[in-house]
Amino acid sequence: MLSILLSALLLTSAPKDDWRTPFEKGNGNTTATYAECIAYYQKLDAAYPEIQLRAVGPTDSGQPLHEVIVSLDGQFEPTAPTGRRRPVVLVQNGIHPGEPEGIDASMALVRDYVQKKELRRQLENVTLVVIPIYNVDGALNRNSTTRVNQDGPESYGFRGNARNLDLNRDYVKQDSRNARSFAELFRRWQPDVFVDTHTSNGADYQYFMTLIATQKDKLAPAVSEYLTQRLLPALNTGMEKRKSPLTPYVDFEGRTPDARGLVGFLETPRYSTGYTTLFNTIGFVTETHMLKSYTPRVQATYDFLDVLLRFVHQDATALTQARALATQKLSEQKTFPLSWKLDTTAAEKVNFRGYTGRTKPSEVSEQLRLYYDRKAPFTRPINYYNTFRPTTTVTRPQAYLIPQAWGEVLDRLRTAGVPLQRLTRDTTLTAEVYYINDYKTSPRPYEGHYLHNSVTVRSTQQALPYHRGDYVARLDNATARFLIETLEPQATDSYFAWGFFDSILQQKEHFSDYVFEDVAADLLRRDPALREQLEKQKQQDPALAKSGAAQLEWVYRHSKYYEPTHLRYPVARWQGGLLPVE
Template sequence: MFAFLLSSLLFAAPATDWRTPFEKGDGNTTATYAECIAYYQRLDAAYPEITMREVGPTDIGQPLHEVVISLDGDADPVSVRRKNRRILLIQNGIHPGEPEGIDASMMLARDYVQKKELRRQLEDVTLVIIPAYNIDGMLNRSATSRANQNGPREYGFRGNARNLDLNRDYIKQDSRNARSFAQLFQRWQPDVFVDTHTSDGADYQYTMTLIDTQKDKLHPALSQYMQQHLLPTLYAGMEKKKWPLTPYVDFEGRTPESGLHGFLETPRYSTGYTTLFNTIGFMTETHMWKAFAPRVHTTYAFLDLLVHTVHRDAAQIAQAHNTANQQVLTQAEFPLSWELDTTAADKVNFRGYEGRTKTSEVSGLPRLYYDRKAPFTRPVKFFNTYRPTATAQRPAAYLIPQAWADVLDRLRSSNVQLQRLTRDTVLTAEVYYIDDYKTGARPYEGHYLHSQVKLRTEQQQLTLRKGDFVAWLNQPAARYLIETLEPQATDSFFAWGFFDSILQQKEYFSDYVFEDLAADLLRRDPNLRQQLEARRQADPAFAKSAQAQLDFVYRHSPYYEKSHLRYPVVRWQNGVLPASPEN
């Protein structure tokens, strides 16, 4: 009798409700931060295949989380790689006003442990999800910060607690969020990375557009696999799911028919950073003026299809990734900046709306609008070939004085292997001088960016101190080192202003004192006198300026500080150094 009653109670117990906040709502709501974390905590408690843990701090004081989905419960990156599993990392909420990925990933995590037909895809794939990257912005919730967007009813804010756009912070790492991400990424070393977004811009028929790692920037072995296998599968698969894709809609003309431009994600961006470590990257960009529910469902469809494809192509991805990792260890030349080749174009069949003009109710002047009653499908040019505009030859190592702690901290967070000099050392090496550069007139993400850097190279005898650092280039982070430490690289540490103190002269001269010293220098150095005279002949303005001529002599004298404009990171080409691994 007791057993019968117990059995009746068990059968009468209500089933666990695993619907997400989005699924419980009306299709126009997104999970709050508290709801998102609580949902993953429930999954973690209920399913041994799911591990949720804190992985580092953020600027708002809340921890960054990772959710690991692994059929055998193995959440150790080293062990997972040893088992030869492919690793797929999904990041959500970098811009919390673009929250589709947050809600889609919650459903995806649940379905991949509850549905038998999906679990099979994880036999050789480990799925890692960052539930919300910009926690700061997710907590800053409102209904008005994205005027161009059709839902959800409330959402987060683009900037983080320091008002940083975190998708410009991967190299400079001003935020704790970015430093925590770098450490998470380096632990997992994923094969494929996805960053979920919503796009602004033109109107068109697609619910989702896609940014894939720019093919010319990705290592050739990975680029070939991506172009020939991965992208065709994703485009065909999304078409079959009734969620057709197009390349990200970026163009310079009046409307998209002028031609789409492939997006160049430099290392400041998430997929630009991950590319430096031979990870295939995607940014999904749902269209802001489509309703929120379809945006969530198309994001889910893409993520699900990507898991299936990584499972299908696990061996191919492993081979391409390993080839890229091995070849970068000996690669001799590295591109530093890129330019779009407007003479090379493919064609894509673009599904758009006709752009028309009508009178603005605000200004009374002509304004552009997209006529949804006039859809079209027509071929448009797709410009997606980039050519290097600057390159650097690989040195054997970079020598980095210990004084530049901010730079060294960022190298460490990106898993750069460093050694320290064990004694003071005098050596002759190649150094850069900054001959010219341009600086933005306004701050950009907390920095005044430098560009158009021109360098002069000298061989100099230098003294390095015990405790200074050596970064050898025969390591997986070689490309990262090149693109951060070569000053002319687009997103180098110099470009972001980490070395700005070298740009300021610390000593100078008083005219009435240096006049006599300069005259004596010219008497004792006929070659310097000839240089001065040649400059006078070539430049009439210079010839009329006593100050300019004194400055010329000063800069060519022993009194002028050699450290002015000298880039402190030294390129070392060969030879043994008295160094040992950093403790």
């Protein structure tokens, strides 16, 4: 039998109560409901002073988001980052409640870590924080059919939350109450390591679990080196010893994983580990394999969390030193990447344990279809492409100037812990201002937004009026990278990309052509240089030369009548020294 199924018989200091989890009481193919999960943690909280369950904020379901803190000395509040003596590991479960292994594994793990002497030692210098179920909304919406590709459990929650949002696309935009509650929890704990538990879709292979580690090129160098040289090797070794070897997440571009190799996952800040990366937290997404039965998937998740905690306990000093160095270097960093591209010339080899992909006639279409032949397993080296290069970078401003009108954006900055100051008087400030030159917009909504991409900007120095109460967000603190990746419009997951500034894209005033014809003619008579510029443009652009309306529009846009705020991005970059702030 698997170890977590026997754990209730192996407890060294358990009370006489039945401490089996709902999963352990079942048939190996069931997962705890939301009510069962919270009730189990309430029972642990009541029995053990080392455990505290508490509600930390609302979710869209109307039920609270909970956190479970496991602390041997009863310290249930984080200390200041400079004073913290032990690292924090934050485990998040049930963001997709149809992928519930982490829910069941964490319940057993928390119990075992207080009841078993050998495991208790791992928390002597580590604080464990668990989010029992993040997508409470989806967990309450149980069914047995929506995970059609998955082998168990018998019933489970739904991927979308109460607003049908995928919460693993909501970390930066924070449309859900769940995401805003998470951001406040994350800000409070500032974890050193974050784990988001999942189940994968995709190819068939021999592994019980694949792993997404924070993309190494996106981490600060000190933390990236720690991840690749110390933490990942320890996790791979530890899971190999548990008979549950890891492989990088099986994302690939060929017909099968071995055709062209695996491709690293570039988690942008919309995703959990892309968001946590902005604060120098090492993130992992565990992806157990959908086609393995449920019990070994729960076991693999339990084993991963156990191996991780053991190593963080053992290596706490090196981990905290790496993060401290990253924080120091952040204050010195001058340029920041905003977008990335996979380097297809850089590959490492991974020894992949797969199944041979074959084809056979489809019983549905009679066309050839893919299947994986489990009677033909293989183990062989394949390419793994996991190096990304920056394609767009930006220099660090001293601060961003944000008019108070943009409340939705300001609310999200506050939730992330950005220190905001306010101007104490009306003033005119000369700052670097962007105009949106071009952008493309998705033709279909994605997570409630029409996303912008391929954004280009024109930069200019401009004197603008600011009012008492407008905001200043300085970049001399730990939120610098978060600010840059949300407020620079070219960034992949900027607030501009998510549509929070769309009103600037619409022109508010225009002209009647029959009236402006005479105005335009007078402008061209009075300004020969403007006439010459128009004629030159017509020579270069045949479409303009053939269109009277287009020429009239050209003159309007080059006149004093064209509104100066159209396409002007309202967040300005400040490099000018002291400001009149509170």
